[in-house]
Amino acid sequence: MNEQPLAGGHLTDELVRIGSTVRRTRGPHSPFVEELLGYLESVGYPYAPRYRGVDEAGRDIFTYIPGNTSDHPRQRAPDASKLGARMLRQLHDVTTGHALAAGAKCVTHGDAGDNNTLFRNGCPIAFIDWDFAGPGRRIDDVAYMAWSWSIYPVEQVPIPYQAEQVRDVRDGYGYPWADELVHAMVHQQTVLINEESAHLANLALPAARRDQALHAIEWATASRDTVNRHIDVLLSALR
Template sequence: MGASWSMGPTYLVRMTEEPLSGGHNAHEVVRIGDTVHRRGDGNAFAVRVLRHLAEVGYPYAPRHLGVDEQGRDVLTYVPGETTDHPSQRTAGAYALGGRMLRDLHDATAGHALAAGRECVLHGDPGPFNTIFRAGLPVAFIDWDSCRPGDRLDDLGYLAWTWCVQSQGHVPIDDQARHLRELRDGYGDVGADTLVAAVLRRQTELAEVEAANAADPRHSAARRRHAEWAVAWATGDRDLFLGHEHVFRAALR
């Protein structure tokens, strides 16, 4: 744990840096008071997106406050925790997650940031990049993957990572119900369209990470992570395909 110094009204105030975990990123992230300081990849696009979302009043993202003396992005701190199992979420969580994503897409549709695509995507809106309080989602974090794109790419990934889980002993009927609740929160998406989007995102991730796992230019740690990601994506895809009729029935 480190420390930084902030000038108060008449004296120096020592501010403790608290390392933060969670999310699917490998960047340095620390909390200092009510702010998060994050050393990322200098993603100017993400900064522009966060500033636009602040301007239009989108409430489900941290605010970008600038850059500190070490070159780290400074964001507002959003209290809460990430989740990795339905037992950590409460009634209404899935519908609200779908609504949060829909509001993001609507807030960026037709904007210059969308660069002629449907909207701006979060890019990685899994529950590991979502802050929850009292079992309900309150904000998406880790915007490094945001980019112009098609809504279904984001929705398919959200639906998969929030609702389809081959680990953790989650009953299939519960997973299907969560998928329906999330789809209803997002709105205007048919069963065939959403099922195809989920399968596409699972397959895409498995293929990309299989290539990363075989790439000797990556570190051993990165290749191990890629192997884990392939197993995760293929395991969830196998479960989804094996019970596709249950998921489709819930979406009708």
Template sequence: MVVMTEEPLTGGNNAMEVVRVGDTVRRARDAGAAFAARVLAQLESAGYPHAPRHLGIDERGRDILSFVPGTTTDHPARRAPGAYAAGGRMLRELHEATAGHALAAGRECVIHGDPGPFNTIFRQGLPVAFIDWSSCRPGGRLEDLGYMAWTWCILSQGRVPPVEQARHLRELRDGYGAVETVLLLDAMERAQSRIVDAETANVDDPTLAPTRRRHAEAAVA
């Protein structure tokens, strides 16, 4: 009998169990797992290439996902020219692939819900896939794009000049296409406010793991 080694995967903000087993990822299921599996199945049938494939549930009740090789990034220095435009196109293609589908439940589309660079796999500095689909849900395009623009482009640390941050934001906006700047800026502000409100509540939530509560404190700060 072949015994497959489980390799813990880190780098995101989720405290749930996520391990690599061969060419698959095994992820503990949460409240959003069933919907995420349906979304990933729809994306596969639509030919969307920027997401892992849902391969079923293992004997321990964990989701089985295809492993997407690459790394996440936490600083623009780790991203190649064209990365922001490519990321914008990836998000637009997701929204187009789910617009009008039953999974969108009457909203504009299905949104990823957490498309930060920490949930994006890069290869050679360019984005290739979004991972961690547990927050996907019916929603509006600008809700997703505003969050992505904030988390990808706006940095309070890392010594990135504001003029560079603005350039990255314009590139991401143009990569997504067909969005007015003022609407995007408003969406970014709303995204930040949602995160502050949610993470403020998480800081004092005794049901959360200590590592998750520490992340909440850092997110608010």
């Protein structure tokens, strides 16, 4: 078999493409992902890879979806944020009340950033990397998407444009959140800072994982500072 290493998978030991499949190191969350993706396939949810079992090397097998990730709005079509939010809304809708939601509002992707979304011709077509999927609240998933798709603390993206992108995520999802969405973004940033600070301090973790934690802390901290510094502009766009 011709194995082609794939970019991404920072928390995964091995991520490769073999033909029309992706093989990934099996982890503690694999049973949940297997069940979730199986359910999503059964209801026809089109924005996720299909789970195809475990290979002879003990790796999870997923269908390969051609596409590219994104790290800047200029790489995306004008309505990409709205389309991505609709994809997320459909995930939440089809899992509301399901046993996998375990009494929570729905199943959330948990990491629906543009780096975990595949795009084709600038339009989102699928979410990948479901390791953080689990029971949760709609607004937390949407807030993470709004933050990671819209807030750029380093790049020279005008703040009014960033605010418009947040609004597009909100409007695409279809809930009339305003203040609560911005506050949920700050909450998600704070949660990530706290979680990754614990990983950074854990000397039992590999150096590469702690280095990744440092970068995540820097990104989330800079993003939170950007949101707090320009909160009036963000709120004005949402009201």
